[in-house]
Amino acid sequence: MSAKTILDANELVELVRNLTPLQRQLLINIADRGPGLILEIAVRVLKFPEEVSTPLRDLQSKGLVATDKITGGQLGNELFALSEQGRQAVTLLRDDATRKQLENTTTRSAAVPTSPADPRQQEVELLRKLGDLAAQAGDLEKARTWYEQALETTRSMADPATKPASPNP
């Protein structure tokens, strides 16, 4: 379970990193204001339905947003709401450290690459965040598991024998 979930956490951060600013705004808006039709979600962010339709469909294909059919809808029959993964993505987006990391990654991508950091550092941060999420959800057992894994990874980073080799020759 742990290997798959670590991969899922990495995938989620990568997913969030690749979202456009509008998509991030849409996710946060749906989290704050609740589910809505395309028309409602569009005017909440001061856009028109055709401007948010494609970003929303993309979010749906990424599993961050789910739709529910409604009956008797003269203004549309699909209600967009956050999926569980979408809620986790919003939590990441609201986390100051993650937001700065995402912003730095965006600005750094055009800069000259510096010496590579230990990839396990990111893993530790993700495991910590997963622990925070689980604790907020009330699942203390799972939170403890995440924190313990973060601790093990941190300890392995402190051991020089386990330091990953530099990709540069």
Add this chain to the structure above:
Amino acid sequence: MPLEVPNLLYCSVAGLIGFVWGLGEIVSAFKNETGRALGTAGAWLLILLNFVAAAGIFLLTAAVIPEANNWLTAIFIGFAWPTVIRNASFKLAQPLQADGGQEQAAIRFEQAYATFQGLARSLINNALTRQRIQLVTSATNYDLALLERYARLALIASPLHNADGLPADEFINAILARPSTEEIKKALLAAFIMANFGRDMLQDFIKERNKEQRRKPSQ
């Protein structure tokens, strides 16, 4: 020896705690529209399920264990229902082979409750969305100019901040400048008012217009 009849008062205590728990779930899930959500059938379906489940478990317990027919057990079961009992599983049948087939033969209350919760949420969202659609559709019966004026007044009273994209007043201009029918522009303005200033704001607009229309024939 005849079974002792469980005390209905104790049963109600257990049910009431379950009821409050269900109410809490609705309030938590629909923070923005709690009052309206509680007016839907889906909400009461979920709340009553929690009431009946907690009360039913107490009845079962008290019928099987007569000593448990007291208020302490009722309170315990009321609180245990959402935290312990819902996470339990109940075996449907003893499998012939002792392998992974055991899981398939069990009902997990948590899964069953999650399915029911999803149904309730869907019913509530459907009902609330239909109400909002109806409100927007009603607002389109009035003049475009009136809707525009109301939207701009609302903006003055409660300015919106949009970090990315058009300022709110320019968004209203953009709606009016769209090459669309007047009906679509009215729907956009009505949805804009409701989404950014609340449903009550749009309802007040409709009430005021209805009052004006009632006053006109008498003048």
